[in-house]
Amino acid sequence: MMKKNWLFVLALVLTFGIVLAACSEGSSGDQPNESEAEGSDEGEDEAASGEPQMGGTLTGAMDTAPAGVFNPIFYEEAYEDNILSFTHESLLSQNKQLEFEPNLAKEWEINEDQTEITLTLEEGVTWHDGEPFTAEDVVYTYKAISSPGYVEAGGIRTDYVVRLQGYEAFNSGETDEFEGVVAEDDHTVTFKFAEPNVTILKDVSFPIIPEHIFGDVPIAEIPEHPATLNAGEVIGTGPFKFTEMLDREQYVLEKNADYWKSEPYLDKIVWRIVEQSVMLGLLENGEIDFIADPNGVPAADYESVAGVEHIELIEQTDFGYQLMGFKVNHRSDADVEAGKLEPENWEANEDMGEQKIRQAMAYAIDRQAIVDNLLYGHGSVINAPIAQQFWAYDKNAVTQYTYDPEKAKSLLDEAGYVDTNDDGFRETPDGEEWVVNLNYPTGNKLREDSAPILQKFLEDVGIKIELRQPKEMTAYVEELTNDNTDWDLYLLGWSLGSGDPDPSGLWGADAAYNYSRWNNEQSETLMQEAMQAPEAFDQAYRKEKYSEWQSVFSEDLPALLLYAQNKIYGFNKRLQGVDPMPYSFINDPEKWWVTE
Template identity: 75%
Template sequence: MLRRKWLFLLIALLSLGLLLAACSDDTSSGDPQEDTEEDTETDETEDTETDEPAEEEATGEPQMGGTLTGAMDTAPAGVFNPIFYEEAYEANILDFTHEALVSQNEELEFEPNLASDWEINDDQTEITLTLEEGVTWHDGEAFTAEDVVYTFQAIASPGYIEAGGVRTDYVVRLQGYEEFNNGDTEAFEGVVAEDDHTVTFHFAEPNVTILKDVSFPIIPEHVFGEVAIDEIPEHPATLNAGEVVGTGPFEFTEALDREQYVLDKNADYWKGEPYLDQVVWRIVEQSVMLGLLESGEIDFVADPTGVPPADFETVDNLDHVEIIEQPDFGYQLMGFKMNHRTDADVESGAIDPDNWEPNEDMSEQLVRQAMAYAVDREALVDNLLHGHGSVINAPIAQQFWAYDEGAVTPYEYDPEQAGSLLDEAGYVDTNDDGYRETPDGEEWIVNLNYPTGNQLREDAAPILAQFLEDVGIQIDLRQPKEMTAYVEDLTNDNTDWDLYLIGWSLGSGDPDPSGLWGSSAAYNFSRWNNPESDELMLEAMQDPEGFDQDYRADRYSEWQSVFSEDLPALLLFAQNSIYGFNERLNDVNPMPYSFNNEPELWWVSE
């Protein structure tokens, strides 16, 4: 009982701390990302002797010029290349600089982008896209079909995964992928340039996700074409401001590492010259971020962490700041390290489930289920998110047709059930010290690892540790690591890790979860190896049934049930995205998955 009282006191103190930070003069903390309603009213009741810019604001006419300053709480790791970047912070740069052949609208339907049109053959094995003419790269070179061929060929190349690439899901279904990736042939037949402005993708089988698979951002062949695949991550055009080349509305021109990242407009942008002159990203501690938004020193707080839920009302009451809130296209989780990779596989970059070594305690299903019952996730949503989020039990975005809450075990808070499952698994307290021992009678200590940079996640870590200790699991709450170092350890499978915290922003192209939870997926950090799971995900994509959405929904319902029972991770919550921006910023129109939408249309009223 004493532990229980302490736990809710901790939640209350953390919640109060966030509120106090939000109400202080210059400080606050930051951390959400969504909303569908935006209030774009402007104040037209000021002094009647307005100057000319104010009149332009009143009429709503876009104005050329101006600098917009956004804030991120964590610096990008520094890889500004679509085929190798890994973090949402780097995406905040790439969203402005690079583009794909197709994009999506608010209903997640695919629309033309760098490709003006496309035609898919009857059996869904080929798609031929007509490219926009007159598009140029930031360095003035013409954009052509050869750039498209090169981009997908690079992802399919031997050595791509070993060099740190994780986006093979875009190429594995292409014709000839295995032969090319294995080095059996030097010709890649999956993507072919018919002429400068026509490109055809050939798939080995009828492809259910054909438009999603061609939606990857394109990189320039004339920059990287002669560079070895393992050298691209360290190439100047991947790392250095002023050398990163895209086709997007802004160019990445300057960087003061870990402090400021500058994007200048691409005046020759093919959709038309952007209104803004410049977008500047500042790296700002969450504790001061909202104070800077209030003072006008920064203009917007958006992806990936946004406005903290505890600060919602404070920000909403700022006369010059607009708020948009929408459900997050992702979730936060506590993962179980069920298996570890071998040292040899880590060294070579291989992800081979046949070689994995079980993590004895976390590989026990009853232990994982017990931990799920031990955590009061509703308390996390109510007290840390202040109701700006929801508990979810299925690892598919709630906005997708495939999400099925009814297919899963809800794992409602039940510490007695948690204790019963641990007893059944043989984890009991044999020496009356308050903590359970292993079935072999050995001391049982479970380590919990988490990164810095996301204040809600940092606040959740000690609460999760206490929930688990309340049912007799001794927890070693590790010191948090900076995100870049944390992801490296998580990827390399430091062999003593048990529990890890992370959040996923999901892809919007299709609900297929195999990129995160397939046994061989690079992002399957739990190293979950479940043949039934793999088979269901495969069936959902197979011809001809996979072209029937109802069939796919049934397969994914079954898959969500398997995930929920086997439980490679406990989904903690999906927090709402809360975007805050100065009212001088106009024509903001976020997508369900991102604030950074059509920045060439953004303009400021000075």
Template identity: 70%
Template sequence: MLKRFNVKLAFLILMLLFGIVLAACNNDTANEGEGEDPDEQTEDPGSDTDEEDEEPANDEPQMGGNLVGAMDTAPAGVFNPIFYEEAYEANILDFTHEGLLTQDETMAFGPGLAHDWDINEDNTEITLYLEEGVKWHDGEEFTADDVVFTYKTMASPGYIEAGGVRTEYVDKLVGYEEFVNGETDEFEGVVAEDDYTVTFKFAQSNVTILKDVAFQIIPEHVFADVPVAEMPEHPATLNAGEVIGTGPFKFSEMLEREQYVLEKHADYWQGEPYLDSVTWRIVDQSVILGLLESGEIDFIADPNGVPAADYESVASQDHIEIIEQPDFGYQLMGFIHNHRTDEDAASGEINPENWIPNEDMSEKLVRQAIAYTIDRQAIVEELLLGHGSVINAPIAQQFWAYDDAAGTDYSADLEMAGSLLDDAGYVDADGDGYRDTPDGEEWVVNLNYPTGNQLRERSAPILAQMIEQAGIQVDLRQPKEMSAYVEDLTNNNEDWDLYLLGWSLGSGDPDPSGLWRSKDAYNFGRWNNPDSDQLITDGITPPDAFDQSYREDVYSEWQGLFSDDLPALLLYAQNKIYAFNERVNGIDPMPYGFNNDPQLWWVSE
């Protein structure tokens, strides 16, 4: 019954077919933070010139210059913090928009657009004092009204239906349910005390209060008269030159799917950026490395850094600097537990009561059996060349809540896989070498994946072959471009069974809200587990949740439940390998992303 093949040989064949040794870029991530003084980030190459001819040493930040970064996939085109979904779009928004708070290398919160704040004794209110004199890119002044508008929009009726996925930042605020359900026109949760003071009011003590007030702000004066349903298609969401933020760079030009130009915001409130511009070029992975070596591009960063296969080649280039760090996220193979109805997909409604079970993937024994067919360690060793790790828990490894031991270690075990499938009634009824459904019909499991990330593309046929070893017939679908792929996942009203995806996790808190609750928009597999929902709620419910040891216990239990019920099999966390030309100074990535303090980046020639 068990179909066996040589895993090492399969990897070798696929490496030859796909040209892995010559490939050029991979991974997933996004976010922001604080950087070091640029003086401490530069290297002085030294000089042997005579004193009388001596020019100033080129070890101080220089004004001017342009940088070119490369992405292998074009942004979907939604450049609005409250609506975007992809890390490619984040590469624009990280430069253009800001939140009230930032985070440092320890993930502690610090000042951003707010320079100070007060929290009341029971953590139900936080009052933030905003920086004065901050200018939007169009010259208008940033005020507390912009903060109120941003959060009110995310709490508004129709936000979810319009494609909004950031309700975790507003659903704990006072009056949210009444406001989102249309029972009142007033939103009590966020109040402008004056032009530079804003208060957030939560319905109960809030364990994640700093994370919840740190979201990027959008301008009221641009969107005030735009219905929520129309915001995703508004020119100020889509068009270069019309996207307005407070960040150090303006989104000024775009040749769609080819290049995206950010020019400096000279009136930036933290000081004029050193660089004149940063341009993102969309380049096929097969040529990115060559362009970096020739100097045509200056850096390769998020979301797909340098692939592990090219590490040695890049490291051998004297003019290229490399930074390697663990990814703040993971790659997964998801299981579609349930499908949405066509009506819900069309309206944007997420209602578990309407979901239609995916007949085979809704069986836990089947999901566990498929998990046991995957040799994840072989993928890390053969495709990542050791630049990564197998993980068993869907929380970033850098967080205190990560508990690798809490979950089931689904090491490759074909005997276990076969036993579980037998128990579930999936046996080879007709003798063709493939298992059939319990009612004797042909069983075909489809595996879907997007283009753009070469490592993920290479892993897809490997995963299909591994699954077929247990006698499961796999239909490896043709990959789709990422934006179309995400649209299909969001609608989830088709016949998908398995999907590949990478998650770049938020750095604010290990709370898995937003990804894995039943009603979360990003819960693409439509996993509906009340016990999971309750544990996620318990992890942020005071007063117990103010005790970190309590939260550790809750999240450990939740990670065990996740691993047992398997909304997804976590495949690996690839190390991020960033590379940049030595002429670039001031680079200081945070644990969760590369695009940190770009106003402090500068170039030396």
């Protein structure tokens, strides 16, 4: 329903949008030249008949530059994944029903008690530098993630290894022997788990990195290694090689002609970094060919883009969500300096640590109005932090938090936050001025536009909000991670993993991505029970546990899920072979081709 103050709020959005656009970084890089398809008359006949043809350059656009860590075991952002999805591969992939299928591993066998899986690898696969891909690369990748110092170096992928046999002893430095993954021969590898593993297929599907490049590099030095940072030195097995970059402006991928599945049709794929405000114009005039993850075509522009004859749109439910997080706790200075996540050392954020405050803020915000007016209906309000496509998602298990400013005010009153000096804003229970800061990054215009709207909704119930100057994503994530500061509220979006609905990687107390620093005993118990064999091999049992968990999450509320924005992919119709997955636009890019 449209609210009376909505026009005023939108005026705020426009005002802030101009300021933020002036602060954002645009692209001044050279425009890539598009190569013509190889072949003459024969090529024209192929194009006319709809048959794939070789050659051509494709140009995509991102609104935010990758942070620059092009290594699967250390990257953090979806923008870096836009590069890595072309360059690196996993042993297993998934289909559109999220079932696991062969990839670098052509087949596998799981023992009876689900503690071991032996995979047979494809033969003849080579790395981009020509070296053979073997089982030793698989062992090395998982050993690196399991190594002492991995988390301290910035690693956040431990969920793939914590269930491996001997992980704790190896990770703590008690032993130099890595038991969890064993190369039986060059093309056979066995994963061994300490207990029956419910997510065994997900756990063996992490992208593999080359042992011959990183094997002698100390784990602490990998994030700064040239093969992590530099175009031309990043090595994978994927269909495209990352060959050139003009940092923060342009990133070039060239075909891997020796790709083991089949030679890619395209010669190059180029990513350009451009502001959202000009992106659609570039798509319409042919300077870029596609707009995809993580933000896609803005919902506000759907109708105008749909009317452009040479552009095709694909809309699907997002495999993730946008949130307003509450900094329930902060890490200690000592733990930040040591690179440790120790929940027992966390320091409570006095105001955001109060559950009624968090719930009051949820009732104060009209999320449906945001979906209707900013997303133009291309999205949905959700209250459960599990992808809607998963069997575990339960919209009926959660507190709905419909827009109810009177309930918000009542909860604030109950918590002792009342306006004692009649200035329109509430004071703390101690009578002190109460100011809540709201932090957010640049890059995603919809999120930027949401920030002043959220401020207005919260101030309408008497919460004074300090809307802080937005920061570029890389600096924002660093401060969000090293959170021994005064942050209260933060805006962020998650593109969720498709392997399993287990939410512990984002919301477990010791998860690096648990930026709210949420530590709820009931939540921890339910997440553990949902993974505990043998009961958890029954999907109905897991679904019940995750329903209970979603109820706990929505009640205690470490974050308010603002919306799940529909993904709207836009691409020039000259691009053929596009077949997005539920979680990604990039799928079998070696099969992409252009008609001219």
